[in-house]
Amino acid sequence: MLKLATTVLGAAVALIVLVAAAVSGVASAIFGGGGSVTASQPSQAALADIPGDYLALYRQAATTCPGLDWSILAGVGKIETNHGRSNLPGVHNGANYAGAGGPMQFLQSTFDSVVARHPIPPGGGNPPSRYNPHDAIYAAAGYLCESGARDGRDIYGAILTYNHADWYVSQVLNQAAQYKQAAASSGSDAPATPPAQQAVNYAQGQLGLPYVWGGNGPDHGHEGFDCSGLTMAAYQTAGINLPRTAQEQYNAGPQVSKDAPLAPGDLVFYGTPGNIHHVGIYIGAGKMINAPDFGQPVKVDDYRWKGDDYAGASRPRP
Known part of the structure; x- marks a missing residue:
């Protein structure tokens, strides 16, 4: 199975930690879906930290996968490259030590494979490029979706497929929870001090x-x-x-x-x-x-x- 390599940017900073449940019911309840009705709203932390064009792309791309909340994509984007702001090798051109490149840190072979299965909508590169934020974020949504995120079946497993490390899943969900405005309804976790x-x-x-x-x-x-x-x-x-x-x-x-x-x-x-x-x-x-x-x-x-x-x-x- 193809997998993504990642650039580690250090410990994630977050106000609320959230590690996705392995059972679909809990995961769906926590993260909502990719539609406008069920998707979460950005928190003040998200609005302050995520560039506007990236935030729009995360929210748009998530709608292609029912059960995938935009905050998961944003969590991946933050941990991988700080939403494309990192100057580490492979973010804007070339590749890192593992061959990954672009804001969502795709291997070229993985990116090409995902794009073949999940065509990228207009608005990015022609042909699609892993260095183009539009293309990379839509490809990440497709990759997560086919790896378990669809219908909230296995959010944890989907992120684990992206990078095979529990600490990585924890950091991504940590960041996603910071970005997701707390739901008013009961059943979600209380905020962390x-x-x-x-x-x-x-x-x-x-x-x-x-x-x-x-x-x-x-x-x-x-x-x-x-x-x-x-x-x-x-x-x-x-x-x-x-x-x-x-x-x-x-x-x-x-x-x-x-x-x-x-x-x-x-x-x-x-x-x-x-x-x-x-x-x-x-x-x-x-x-x-x-x-x-x-x-x-x-x-x-x-x-x-x-x-x-x-x-x-x-x-x-x-």
Whole structure:
């Protein structure tokens, strides 16, 4: 299968973190569709950061794929090349070290293949070019659509096809959530506070590190983390000191009401109130980052699953 190479621009900066759900119902509810009725509206952050011509193209191209919100395209465009503003090799001409080029960082062979399956509408280059923002963004919409985004079937998987890395999916959805104006209806995640966002950003940066019993991470001389070591270290970067164990973190609260939506940065706990055995950090759309167990690295998982012993969530405060 052909795949896209990417130019990494560093850690994504976002106010809300959102990692797409693997189940279609949640993904569709979070991201809406590509039509004018179901598509989300740009947030003030989007209006301030995205050049007007790029914003228009993201919104127009998304309409070619039911179930793909424009904010996903914008998230890819931001992470790849800062909406074409990057001066790194391969953005405006030539290619980067992996052969990718253009604002959406296509391999030439992948671009040609996508364009053959999803003809680009008039308004770009003749012939279409991966360096032309119009052509590249429409091609990205087609590629994501055929990779799982159509009808919201698998947004997470579609982005993972674009670049085979969980951290990349997390950053793209992180940015997409910043760009998407919060929906007024219930069922979506609550917004993250700046400290919670900082904690999630830190946790994202630890993806792939090994599980280490009692581990507090590289900053404390450990190769990896255990579950509560990860959450403690994440919130330390935000200036919030948590107790060391999962049980103590649960007791510290404050608890999130069971009928209230979770927010990125919330701690999610497993066990019983008096016997908590695991904790993760919620990152939105039904996902968490956690250090699961021996032999499993820090990774993204569903925060709820059949037969779990979910005990509730807390929302750390300074």
